[in-house]
Amino acid sequence: DVKVTQSSRYLVKRTGEKVFLECVQDMDHENMFWYRQDPGLGLRLIYFSYDVKMKEKGDIPEGYSVSREKKERFSLILESASTNQTSMYLCASSLRGGRLNEQYFGPGTRLTVT
């Protein structure tokens, strides 16, 4: 089974702090994604990566950056956390050209910025 893990299930940070969210997948997937999920809104793509050291902006990249130094690990960085970044953050991975481009999700990190 594909397993996608995220470093924390719950995180509380103060405004202005630098925040790191880590995601690791164990199935050698090329593609990795970071989403945020807010009530009443669909999943919104922040950044994605198709390969090591490669990154592409999604729909809402402002205030975020990412790092992919190894194939299995994709990190989301909030340079200076703000209260409007309080959200559920979901990481996902998929095979390049794989069946249906089905995405496998991690359990999510619920981040609260106070």
Next chain:
Amino acid sequence: GQNIDQPTEMTATEGAIVQINCTYQTSGFNGLFWYQQHAGEAPTFLSYNVLDGLEEKGRFSSFLSRSKGYSYLLLKELQMKDSASYLCAVMDSNYQLIWGAGTKLIIKP
């Protein structure tokens, strides 16, 4: 712009059948996905449709009409464990997933 519409919430009775609709307007189409998400958990894949018609998988079926920009997820013999949110997502011409806000399904005994 790109848009996915699905009802916010639906209620059904255990043992019954429920149909969750999804309409979409996207730039291009490379398939439609349904995911299930239990409260506090990650979304999990349910189905994928790229051709018109009905795909059946056990108690769950998914239908697609590309000409109408319409899909539905049909759940039969509802069980309490089916209480969850159901997310519709369309893959656009850039192979990016556009997500609906999800439909929260409440099952009553």
